[in-house]
Amino acid sequence: MSAPPKTEPIFDKIALIGIGLIGGSIARDARKRGLARHIVAATRSAETAAKANELKLADHCGTDLAAAVKDADLVIVCTPVGACGAATKAIASSLKPGCIVSDVGSVKQAVIADMKPHIPAGVHFVPAHPVAGTEYSGPEAAILDLFQGRGCILTPLPGVDTAAADRLEAFWKALGSEVDRMDPAHHDRILAITSHLPHLIAYTIVGTADDLGGHLNSEVLKYAAGGFRDFTRIAASDPTMWRDVFLNNKEAVLEVLARFQEDLFYLQRAIRWGEGDKLFDLFSRTREIRRALIHLHQA
Numbered sequence: 001m002s003a004p005p006k007t008e009p010i011f012d013k014i015a016l017i018g019i020g021l022i023g024g025s026i027a028r029d030a031r032k033r034g035l036a037r038h039i040v041a042a043t044r045s046a047e048t049a050a051k052a053n054e055l056k057l058a059d060h061c062g063t064d065l066a067a068a069v070k071d072a073d074l075v076i077v078c079t080p081v082g083a084c085g086a087a088t089k090a091i092a093s094s095l096k097p098g099c100i101v102s103d104v105g106s107v108k109q110a111v112i113a114d115m116k117p118h119i120p121a122g123v124h125f126v127p128a129h130p131v132a133g134t135e136y137s138g139p140e141a142a143i144l145d146l147f148q149g150r151g152c153i154l155t156p157l158p159g160v161d162t163a164a165a166d167r168l169e170a171f172w173k174a175l176g177s178e179v180d181r182m183d184p185a186h187h188d189r190i191l192a193i194t195s196h197l198p199h200l201i202a203y204t205i206v207g208t209a210d211d212l213g214g215h216l217n218s219e220v221l222k223y224a225a226g227g228f229r230d231f232t233r234i235a236a237s238d239p240t241m242w243r244d245v246f247l248n249n250k251e252a253v254l255e256v257l258a259r260f261q262e263d264l265f266y267l268q269r270a271i272r273w274g275e276g277d278k279l280f281d282l283f284s285r286t287r288e289i290r291r292a293l294i295h296l297h298q299a
């Protein structure tokens with residue numbers, strides 16, 4: 001793939017707090033596209049910092065979160081959802097007045113509730129969620145063009161500085177994302193059905209297959225091609241990240257889960273009573289959804 005065109009820097013200094021799959025990919029992409037003059041990062045462990053430095057993801061990666069954000073115009077918290085509040089607290093007193101603080105969390109309401117109390121006056125808080133990723137994690141998982149052609153949802157709060165939100169939007173667009181803005185509660189409901197429930201189902205199926213044990217287990221692995229393999233990919237996603245997602249989007253996930261269970265019982269009944277029409281109708285409808293997705297270049 002040819003290198004993306006370099007543009008004028010949108011920010012002088014970007015600081016990334018957390019440098020795994022998402023933080024590292026932002027660093028790689030922002031550098032390649034010349035979106036900042038300086039990109040620094042900080043993470044919790046010395047091991048991850050050393051790996052990020054070895055991979056040259058940012059100009060420098062250390063373990064002092066507060067030092068990393070000094071003089072930064074844009075700070076993006078790229079830790080698991082459950083760590084966003086503590087990370088924001090740790091950097092709060094070092095934030096430059098007028099800078100933008102954002103995040104990449106897969107849940108918005110809980111992350112906003114955790115981060116907002118620590119944002120000093122004069123700093124612009126603009127939450128965001130790039131809807132792009134893989135099942136890999138850590139700095140080695142960071143890849144170029146991860147956000148190209150993928151959605152990025154901004155959930156700016158009422159009263160936010162519009163210039164700050166526009167600048168963050170311009171940044172994500174420069175990374176290749178298609179940016180939408182929405183209310184945080186709406187974001188959490190949409191993601192509960194499109195992302196969180198599918199992950200829960202994958203974790204369940206793979207766990208159930210593993211519980212079957214014995215020779216059945218080895219046959220499950222041997223004949224994994226029949227659909228099971230796709231679930232194992234999703235179920236290989238980072239345990240910390242996904243634990244935090246479910247604990248922090250509890251209400252929306254439980255709501256779609258209840259609905260899903262009803263629909264599952266409907267199918268269970270249709271199978272038990274040989275109601276092939278019901279099965280055929282649903283499977284035809286879902287096939288159309290897949291075709292519509294392909295049409296939207298999302299599949």
Ligand code: NAP
Binds near residue numbers: 079083106
């Ligand atoms: P990741 O690869 O596991 O990286 C997480 C990073 O956060 C690591 O650098 C880790 O540092 C650091 N970290 C963890 N706890 C921390 C703490 N308490 N203080 C400071 N740093 C800490 O995770 P990721 O996949 O990039 O996910 C990051 C965020 O992006 C999550 O909020 C997730 O919801 C969101 N997201 C993920 C995806 C996806 O597909 N993975 C997609 C969209 C959004 P150490 O290694 O040093 O502990």
